Amino acid sequence: xxxxxxxxxxxxxxxxxxxxxxRYRDVLIALIAFAxxxxxPLFTGSKALLDFVIRCSAYGLFATSLNxxxxxxxxxxxxxxxxxxxxxxxxxxxxxxxxxxxxxxFVATLAITAAVAAVIGAICVRLKEIYFAFVTLAFQMLxxxxxxxxxxxxxxxxxxxxxxxxxxxxxxNLANHVHLYIASCALLVLGLLAMRQxxxxxxxxxxxxxxxxxxxxxxxxxxxxxxxxxxxVLAALFASMGGMVxxxxxxxxxxxxxxxxxxxxxxxxxxxxxxxxxxGPMVGTVLLLLLNDTVTRFTxxxxxxxxxxxxxxxxxLRKGLLDFVAEWFAQRRDAGEGR
Amino acid sequence: xxxxxxxxxxxxxxKATNDVSLEFPDGSLTAVIGPNGAGKSTFFxxxxxxxKPDSGQVLLDGVDLAGRSPPEIVRHGIGRAFQVASIFxxxxxxxxxxxxxxxxxxxxxxxxxxxxxxxxxxRAEHVMxxxxxxxxxxxxxxxxSHGDQKLLDIALALVLEPKVLLLDEPTxxxxxxxRWRMIDKVRELWETQKITVVFIEHDMDIVFKIAPxxxxxxxxxxxxxxxxxxxxxxxxxxxxxxxxxxxxxxA
Numbered sequence: 001x002x003x004x005x006x007x008x009x010x011x012x013x014x015x016x017x018x019x020x021x022x023r024y025r026d027v028l029i030a031l032i033a034f035a036x037x038x039x040x041p042l043f044t045g046s047k048a049l050l051d052f053v054i055r056c057s058a059y060g061l062f063a064t065s066l067n068x069x070x071x072x073x074x075x076x077x078x079x080x081x082x083x084x085x086x087x088x089x090x091x092x093x094x095x096x097x098x099x100x101x102x103x104x105x106f107v108a109t110l111a112i113t114a115a116v117a118a119v120i121g122a123i124c125v126r127l128k129e130i131y132f133a134f135v136t137l138a139f140q141m142l143x144x145x146x147x148x149x150x151x152x153x154x155x156x157x158x159x160x161x162x163x164x165x166x167x168x169x170x171x172x173n174l175a176n177h178v179h180l181y182i183a184s185c186a187l188l189v190l191g192l193l194a195m196r197q198x199x200x201x202x203x204x205x206x207x208x209x210x211x212x213x214x215x216x217x218x219x220x221x222x223x224x225x226x227x228x229x230x231x232x233v234l235a236a237l238f239a240s241m242g243g244m245v246x247x248x249x250x251x252x253x254x255x256x257x258x259x260x261x262x263x264x265x266x267x268x269x270x271x272x273x274x275x276x277x278x279x280g281p282m283v284g285t286v287l288l289l290l291l292n293d294t295v296t297r298f299t300x301x302x303x304x305x306x307x308x309x310x311x312x313x314x315x316x317l318r319k320g321l322l323d324f325v326a327e328w329f330a331q332r333r334d335a336g337e338g339r
Numbered sequence: 340x341x342x343x344x345x346x347x348x349x350x351x352x353x354k355a356t357n358d359v360s361l362e363f364p365d366g367s368l369t370a371v372i373g374p375n376g377a378g379k380s381t382f383f384x385x386x387x388x389x390x391k392p393d394s395g396q397v398l399l400d401g402v403d404l405a406g407r408s409p410p411e412i413v414r415h416g417i418g419r420a421f422q423v424a425s426i427f428x429x430x431x432x433x434x435x436x437x438x439x440x441x442x443x444x445x446x447x448x449x450x451x452x453x454x455x456x457x458x459x460x461x462r463a464e465h466v467m468x469x470x471x472x473x474x475x476x477x478x479x480x481x482x483x484s485h486g487d488q489k490l491l492d493i494a495l496a497l498v499l500e501p502k503v504l505l506l507d508e509p510t511x512x513x514x515x516x517x518r519w520r521m522i523d524k525v526r527e528l529w530e531t532q533k534i535t536v537v538f539i540e541h542d543m544d545i546v547f548k549i550a551p552x553x554x555x556x557x558x559x560x561x562x563x564x565x566x567x568x569x570x571x572x573x574x575x576x577x578x579x580x581x582x583x584x585x586x587x588x589x590a
Contacts, residue, residue: 019453198450205430205438205454206447212427219387219425220442220499221413227448 065238071275074211079136085258087243117236159254274320346395370550418501
């Protein structure tokens with residue numbers, strides 16, 4: 001009996017410290033990533049490279065938050081881009097009309113996003129699969145047309161013009177290109193770290209259970225509707241953060257930020273990078289932006305090239321790039337254990 | 340004690356459950372049998388909240404649970420396993436157990452800590468040992484054998500420490516030998532865990548051998564209840580379900 005208990009304790013011990021270690025490891029990786037990104041301006045004067053990283057931050061936050069829905073919960077949203085647009089417009093309008101400090105506008109935008117996402121989510125998450133996808137798409141179109149038709153407030157199809165004021169705060173001047181770059185990297189790393197925590201929390205495993213078998217989850221006492229609504233709102237917050245980074249970067253907000261093609265690009269990125277690993281969407285973001293930038297330089301038919309690439313991933317690999325790499329490593333490891 | 344009073348459910352004109360009243364005393368083991376379409380699964384679905392009854396009561400220790408949602412009913416202590424193993428295919432056995440305990444401890448919405456929570460481990464470990472799944476803890480559920488998937492399904496119900504455990508055909512889709520192993524396990528669980536177990540079963544040899552009490556359903560009604568001997572010799576049951584051959588062989 002004591003031997004059995006000893007054996008049990010032995011088996012449990014690594015799991016217990018494992019969860020804590022995993023957290024420290026994630027924080028360490030985040031710190032290193034931030035240090036590398038933040039030191040980049042010391043080595044290169046290339047404004048294009050820094051711009052590229054800023055855009056990766058905006059899209060990466062957006063695409064990774066979409067993966068919380070698609071990959072972790074099995075909720076394929078075709079309208080997630082509405083929160084990207086909402087973030088950009090709310091932030092831009094608050095800065096233009098109210099002239100409050102940037103952190104205040106940042107928090108206020110998150111609050112607005114949470115409220116809007118809670119209302120839209122409460123309607124959408126009752127639906128399943130294709131119905132959920134279509135209703136999210138419908139809400140996206142609703143927000144887009146509101147922006148277009150409410151021209152006196154949003155600038156209509158011209159977008160928010162005249163630039164977004166970027167007053168300095170706490171010694172950070174976002175009108176300065178390097179400051180903006182470092183702030184974007186910081187937001188990206190913090191956002192990813194927070195989303196990683198969500199994915200690896202007990203709630204994250206609740207999401208996986210709902211994805212695999214929602215009916216069974218409810219027979220374990222889980223309120224499926226509430227869990228789905230919670231993740232819908234959380235994902236919207238990070239998408240909104242991405243939108244704010246974008247608004248700061250271009251110093252404005254345009255109707256395209258809220259158009260359905262943004263949601264489409266989010267899905268595209270997730271397919272490119274893969275949805276079964278946490279960093280898949282980040283890899284997809286870099287791939288898509290690289291492709292976009294290089295292909296548009298060579299041909300005006302870049303849509304065809306991107307289409308062929310996505311066909312290669314969808315039909316050829318049948319998974320995203322990082323999914324493919326992760327599986328390859330898993331197979332190698334299993335083969336190694338077999339020997 | 341689980342007490343069913345005048346439970347009824349119709350689909351269109353079909354009375355799938357028709358004025359069913361039953362009592363399952365604490366710690367009892369009961370088999371529910373009946374021909375296909377007798378309303379056995381519907382009966383389970385009504386008790387567990389998968390379906391809402393048209394009328395009647397489901398009383399667990401005096402609390403009426405009829406018409407409540409599955410999460411609520413589970414929390415009151417009625418767990419169930421499914422005819423087709425209902426599991427989480429991408430989670431490992433251990434993750435499945437830990438997540439289920441989390442759900443039961445109401446920590447399934449916790450965001451700021453890492454999974455798994457330390458306080459979920461002992462219970463998960465205990466049930467894995469109990470069902471012989473401990474050695475397969477790191478296997479992904481989808482890669483388990485059919486029998487192990489059924490065990491995992493039962494483990495999911497059991498890890499919530501229910502007062503009443505409903506098993507919808509625990510031996511469905513199994514070969515003869517595996518069937519007996521499974522049903523021995525069910526019997527062992529019933530004996531060691533001191534819980535009320537109700538199971539649906541098609542194999543009459545199994546039913547007559549292990550169930551102290553049997554309920555026969557037919558067209559949504561209770562045809563008979565009683566001990567194996569009473570059921571074997573009940574003329575209504577022989578006519579409707581068992582046929583004379585089986586009764587003769589048993590006699």
